[in-house]
Amino acid sequence: MALWLFRGLRKGVVTTRYPAVTDPWARGLPTPPAFDERLLSRALADRLVEICPSRALAREDDCLVLDVGACTACGRCISQSAGAARPSRLFELAATGREQLLKRIAIGSGEIVA
Amino acid sequence: MSDIGARETTPGDQGKAGLGVTQFTLEGRCREREDLVAELARAPGTRLADFFGDVEEGGLVLRLVYAIESGERAYKMLDWPVVGGTYPSVSDLDPAAFVEECEIYEQFGVRPEGDELLNRLVVPPHAGHEFPRLGAAPPREGREPHAPHYVTGEAFEFPFGPVRAVAQESLYMGLVTSGEEVIDLYLLMWHKHRGLERRLRGMSLGKALFLVERAEGLSAVANSWAFCRAAENVLGVVAPEAVERARAIALELERVYNHAAAVAALCQATGLSVGQAQAEIALEELLRVNLAAFGHRYLFGTVAIGTMGRPLDEEVLSRQLPQAYGELRRVIESLWSTNSFMDRLEACGIVTNEQARRLGLVGPVARAAGCDMDTRRDHAFGAYTGSVVNVAVRERGDVLARMQVMAAEAEESVRLIRELARVGPPGDGRADGAGFAAPGQETAAGRGGSALGWCESPRGESLAWLSLDPAGKVRRARLRPGTFRNWRAFDDAARSRNVFTDIPIIEASFWLTVAGFAR
Amino acid sequence: MTGASLGAGGAAAEDRVAQRLHDARAMFGRSLHIRTVDTGSCAVCESEIRLLLAPHYDLHRLGLFFTPAPRHADMLMVTGPAVRAMDTALQKTYAAMPEPKIVIAVGACPLGGVYPEDELAHGSLDRVLPVDVFVPGCPPSPLALLQGLLVAVGRLSEKVSGESFVGSSPGGLDL
Numbered sequence A: 001m002a003l004w005l006f007r008g009l010r011k012g013v014v015t016t017r018y019p020a021v022t023d024p025w026a027r028g029l030p031t032p033p034a035f036d037e038r039l040l041s042r043a044l045a046d047r048l049v050e051i052c053p054s055r056a057l058a059r060e061d062d063c064l065v066l067d068v069g070a071c072t073a074c075g076r077c078i079s080q081s082a083g084a085a086r087p088s089r090l091f092e093l094a095a096t097g098r099e100q101l102l103k104r105i106a107i108g109s110g111e112i113v114a
Numbered sequence B: 001m002s003d004i005g006a007r008e009t010t011p012g013d014q015g016k017a018g019l020g021v022t023q024f025t026l027e028g029r030c031r032e033r034e035d036l037v038a039e040l041a042r043a044p045g046t047r048l049a050d051f052f053g054d055v056e057e058g059g060l061v062l063r064l065v066y067a068i069e070s071g072e073r074a075y076k077m078l079d080w081p082v083v084g085g086t087y088p089s090v091s092d093l094d095p096a097a098f099v100e101e102c103e104i105y106e107q108f109g110v111r112p113e114g115d116e117l118l119n120r121l122v123v124p125p126h127a128g129h130e131f132p133r134l135g136a137a138p139p140r141e142g143r144e145p146h147a148p149h150y151v152t153g154e155a156f157e158f159p160f161g162p163v164r165a166v167a168q169e170s171l172y173m174g175l176v177t178s179g180e181e182v183i184d185l186y187l188l189m190w191h192k193h194r195g196l197e198r199r200l201r202g203m204s205l206g207k208a209l210f211l212v213e214r215a216e217g218l219s220a221v222a223n224s225w226a227f228c229r230a231a232e233n234v235l236g237v238v239a240p241e242a243v244e245r246a247r248a249i250a251l252e253l254e255r256v257y258n259h260a261a262a263v264a265a266l267c268q269a270t271g272l273s274v275g276q277a278q279a280e281i282a283l284e285e286l287l288r289v290n291l292a293a294f295g296h297r298y299l300f301g302t303v304a305i306g307t308m309g310r311p312l313d314e315e316v317l318s319r320q321l322p323q324a325y326g327e328l329r330r331v332i333e334s335l336w337s338t339n340s341f342m343d344r345l346e347a348c349g350i351v352t353n354e355q356a357r358r359l360g361l362v363g364p365v366a367r368a369a370g371c372d373m374d375t376r377r378d379h380a381f382g383a384y385t386g387s388v389v390n391v392a393v394r395e396r397g398d399v400l401a402r403m404q405v406m407a408a409e410a411e412e413s414v415r416l417i418r419e420l421a422r423v424g425p426p427g428d429g430r431a432d433g434a435g436f437a438a439p440g441q442e443t444a445a446g447r448g449g450s451a452l453g454w455c456e457s458p459r460g461e462s463l464a465w466l467s468l469d470p471a472g473k474v475r476r477a478r479l480r481p482g483t484f485r486n487w488r489a490f491d492d493a494a495r496s497r498n499v500f501t502d503i504p505i506i507e508a509s510f511w512l513t514v515a516g517f518a519r
Numbered sequence C: 001m002t003g004a005s006l007g008a009g010g011a012a013a014e015d016r017v018a019q020r021l022h023d024a025r026a027m028f029g030r031s032l033h034i035r036t037v038d039t040g041s042c043a044v045c046e047s048e049i050r051l052l053l054a055p056h057y058d059l060h061r062l063g064l065f066f067t068p069a070p071r072h073a074d075m076l077m078v079t080g081p082a083v084r085a086m087d088t089a090l091q092k093t094y095a096a097m098p099e100p101k102i103v104i105a106v107g108a109c110p111l112g113g114v115y116p117e118d119e120l121a122h123g124s125l126d127r128v129l130p131v132d133v134f135v136p137g138c139p140p141s142p143l144a145l146l147q148g149l150l151v152a153v154g155r156l157s158e159k160v161s162g163e164s165f166v167g168s169s170p171g172g173l174d175l
């Protein structure tokens, strides 16, 4: 039993200090995509909508709508976006309204305009 | 960071024989098949690994998957077209098939000859004829999986669930007890049925894979690897060596964290809170190793067809894994010398060797009951073909034996990871000229066909049988996680002279999921 | 898209949520008790929730506790795509909780990802219960769950509304 008491002492040391401090390992967590609207075209947006396995993307006219709630951060859209999407690195995503998780991204011309 | 691509081979060069799956060549009528099934049920070293239905153009075909584990060591399949709405009972010859017979009845409405009652599995009692299934509804639903208990004398029924303790999966346990002793126990699992095999029909492989790994998230690597192996076989894709190594590393990481979680659950069930806290520290550290190595705490998205969905950072394995696993090993060593803990485990929840064989159990539950089996060794695949896998076997079949098996397996997994990571520099499996096949990419068009894939999950042999249509979409996908096999021994284990406070201990030592059973 | 299910109510619905949260928070100077229900998860969200009690996260230090009894629960944490077979059990658990009560949807499953609405699942928890806090992720890590809980009890402000998910997001982890 002395063994357990001794081991028990280590317990407090590992506890996160979140939300005061965010643990560094959290940097590696998968996160939903963020988009570079200058690189998005309608055709690319449609392709990403088709690829998403979680129905988290939709296109409404000249907007790509990202549903952060439905997104599983699987990374499929990012790997197929030719640079137009990358991980947002946002993991504090809790929302009090469902619509706050719907993000409308205006589709640009599909090429970078300087 | 490995840059890993897929290499395509011509369809002929990696045929079904390459994966060790052959068809029993038997052109004949039903009776002959029945003789063969009877013969296989008696044959030593042959085990009925799965049994499922598939609706083809000509009607329902039953498919039996046999694992042959002496001599040639292969999986063989036997197709059995159903004529006249019924088929000769398989469970009469091979009792392991009873649950599958119930499943076939519930999903396709076809039952074996005879009048044995079949149980309800995943169709809720209030569901009607139109409940979504893989085939036609049976004329009458399966009976409830328990005989009515007449409460006589001391015994009473104690209902528990489906909403249970904190963050436990939904599961209904009907416990018949005299107050302390378990007289009978039955489980209802239909609460979590999501109809996965049905959903997979018509899906592209990329999207199917996404759901396959969510069938049972705690075995995501094993189940998706089995599925990918089936798909690669149909498509004639050979994963490069570096991919196979990275997959094996992911699979072993999955085993280590699952066994750590089982140890934490065992401590919780025995009321050893300090041990639980220490095991949870190990578990959390191991999940962070997964995150650092592959980019996901539960390794989702790691396995993809012909490639890696997430690249491996091999450096993490030498930098972080030894410390995280060291935590687990220290807890386990302390537990071995904690009498109050060991006393609860010994002679608790016994599964005998005879039960394990008769019910067709797999994984640690079977190995703790003296069944020396492990697909990584017996049907070596991928990177395991070049490795020696030491399989831990114990004889007693109790909770302690299961924990000993898990402890030894975690140790062996870490050794394997070290060995696999040492083999060569990352990226040496790079395919010449082949593009990076991202997980969403569809490469399947133009090839139909079917194949079996297998893998050793933390819960035992995981099987996936896949049939693709010529457009490259899923025609039928059968998922049989290890979990699906092992629940059938849970009531036997719970009844083996136990008091009902032992049930959480037994559940922790099985470490199964409801998600994987109800799919 | 689950957006379709959100049409009804609009501003009124938002007021209702705000009022519920306000009511609930007013009571929560004391410790808070959480009940969990699984409506068809893959078992991984459960694993992350259990880890909230592990030494690394030690939920108790925040005055938050899990309880197996719905009658003592202030908060309902739901995982899974709201499988219809769980309807009765879910509604019973919810009804047994005293007012005011908060519902937290955990993971992509109850937020409308992974499974669509069909004969087997509602596909989104807000079709069957009034959801107060949505926690995205597949699974949401224990840190994301902590954030969700702290948002629910009003000790942390929600961040995601201010994020556009366009270009370089200023609130990212590199800060």
Ligand code: SF4
Residues within 6 Å of the ligand: A032, A033, A051, A052, A053, A054, A055, A056, A057, A070, A071, A072, A073, A074, A075, A076, A077, A078
């Ligand atoms: S990360 Fe995956 S789930 Fe999220 S939007 Fe992209 S493809 Fe869809």
Ligand code: SF4
Residues within 6 Å of the ligand: B214, B217, C040, C041, C042, C043, C044, C045, C079, C080, C106, C107, C108, C109, C110, C114, C137, C138, C139, C140
């Ligand atoms: S949200 Fe993801 S991790 Fe959670 S239960 Fe659903 S599939 Fe599993």
